[in-house]
Amino acid sequence: MLQTPGNASPLLLVVDDEPELRSLLAEYFGRHGFTVRTAEDAAVARRAVAEQLPALALLDIHMPGENGLSLARWLRDTHPRIGLVMLTTAVDSVDRIVGLELGADDYVPKPFELRELLARVRAVLRRADVTAAAVAAAAASMPAPLDSTPATRRILFGSCALDLDQRRLLDAEGADIEISAAEFDLLALFARNPNRPLNRDQIMEQAHNRGWDVFDRSIDLRIMRLRRKIERNPDKPEVIKTVRGVGYVFVPANGD
Numbered sequence: 668m669l670q671t672p673g674n675a676s677p678l679l680l681v682v683d684d685e686p687e688l689r690s691l692l693a694e695y696f697g698r699h700g701f702t703v704r705t706a707e708d709a710a711v712a713r714r715a716v717a718e719q720l721p722a723l724a725l726l727d728i729h730m731p732g733e734n735g736l737s738l739a740r741w742l743r744d745t746h747p748r749i750g751l752v753m754l755t756t757a758v759d760s761v762d763r764i765v766g767l768e769l770g771a772d773d774y775v776p777k778p779f780e781l782r783e784l785l786a787r788v789r790a791v792l793r794r795a796d797v798t799a800a801a802v803a804a805a806a807a808s809m810p811a812p813l814d815s816t817p818a819t820r821r822i823l824f825g826s827c828a829l830d831l832d833q834r835r836l837l838d839a840e841g842a843d844i845e846i847s848a849a850e851f852d853l854l855a856l857f858a859r860n861p862n863r864p865l866n867r868d869q870i871m872e873q874a875h876n877r878g879w880d881v882f883d884r885s886i887d888l889r890i891m892r893l894r895r896k897i898e899r900n901p902d903k904p905e906v907i908k909t910v911r912g913v914g915y916v917f918v919p920a921n922g923d
Contacts, residue, residue, distance in 0.1 A: 677792055680721035681705045682712045682738065683754065684730045692725065695781050696788075709733035716746065722792055723750035725784075736769060743770040747845050748834065750791040754779070770847030770892075794852060822858040823920060824897045825906040829854050836896065844896050853889055857907065857917035866914040890915055 679701045681692045689705040696703050704721065706712035708730055715721075724742060728735040739751055751770065756777045772791045775784055821828040826839040834851050836844040846854070856865070856873050865873075867886050894901040910916050 676700050676702045677722040678702045678704065678719060679788070680712060680715055680724040682707075682709065682724060682730070682735065683727040684708060685727075691781075692784075696785070699785055709735075709738040712738060713741070716742070716749075720746060721749060723752065723788055725752050725754060725788070728753055728755035739769045739771055743847055744845055747847050750788075750848060752784075752788060752791060770849065772847070772849050791848070794848075822854075824854065824857075824917070825899065825920065827897045829858060831855065831858070846893075846896070850889060850893055853893065857915075861917050861919050864910040864913045864916040870914065 677700075679696050681689055681696075681703060682705075683689050683692075684707055686707070689707070693703040693705055704715050704719075706715050709732060712724070712726075716724075726735040726739055726742075735753060735755075739753065742749055742751060747770070750772050752773045752775060753771045754775055754777060772794075773787050775787060820831045821837075822831065823829075824836075827844065828837045829835075829851075830837060834848075836846045836851070836854065838844055853870070856870065870886050890907060891901070894904050894907060897906055898904045906918060906920075908916050908918055
């Protein structure tokens with residue numbers, strides 16, 4: 668998790684053009700153990716991120732100038748480990764779908780209840796830590812290699828490799844493929860369950876880890892996004908396959 672120096676508390680970046688809301692969120696999250704920085708627009712937010720990476724960013728979608736979706740795309744492309752929670756007054760699902768396609772970890776409509784927002788922020792941060800710990804524990808049980816080369820704890824997804832220790836996805840040449848924290852969580856879940864069909868409820872519970880507003884379409888969108896990154900032909904997936912009437916299954920190349 669990205670935190671303040673010394674890991675004293677998680678650094679939260681609040682980006683919203685409403686000064687009263689920025690002040691309210693800064694005071695509320697500050698009382699609950701967070702270090703909070705605020706920004707009134709995307710330009711200020713970019714400068715804040717350049718100075719110090721937050722653990723999570725709360726982004727208002729509808730801001731003057733560069734909107735929150737554009738800022739989310741930049742954050743996901745440049746700093747994939749930052750948690751992203753989108754805030755919007757829109758009642759239409761279009762913003763939510765676009766935000767999830769960009770790699771947002773959660774979506775909260777305005778007006779919101781502060782305790783629920785706090786719970787969602789904590790869940791996004793906790794999910795990254797819990798998933799990393801679970802994957803590390805599973806990888807620790809892997810047999811040691813016969814030679815003296817240290818184990819690299821990587822799982823092959825087609826020609827790509829998921830690095831469990833560094834939370835990275837690498838292509839066949841070893842170059843980084845940008846993935847969000849949510850996408851890593853999803854691949855890590857499949858890595859722990861090879862050849863085992865998982866339904867959407869299981870994926871929501873184990874990789875999405877929230878008990879509210881189950882949005883099945885978000886799982887399908889993330890699977891589609893991952894297929895574009897790891898499959899030779901995303902339209903005919905060989906690594907993460909659809910199981911009709913059930914959900915999805917990870918099929919390792921070696922069949923193990």
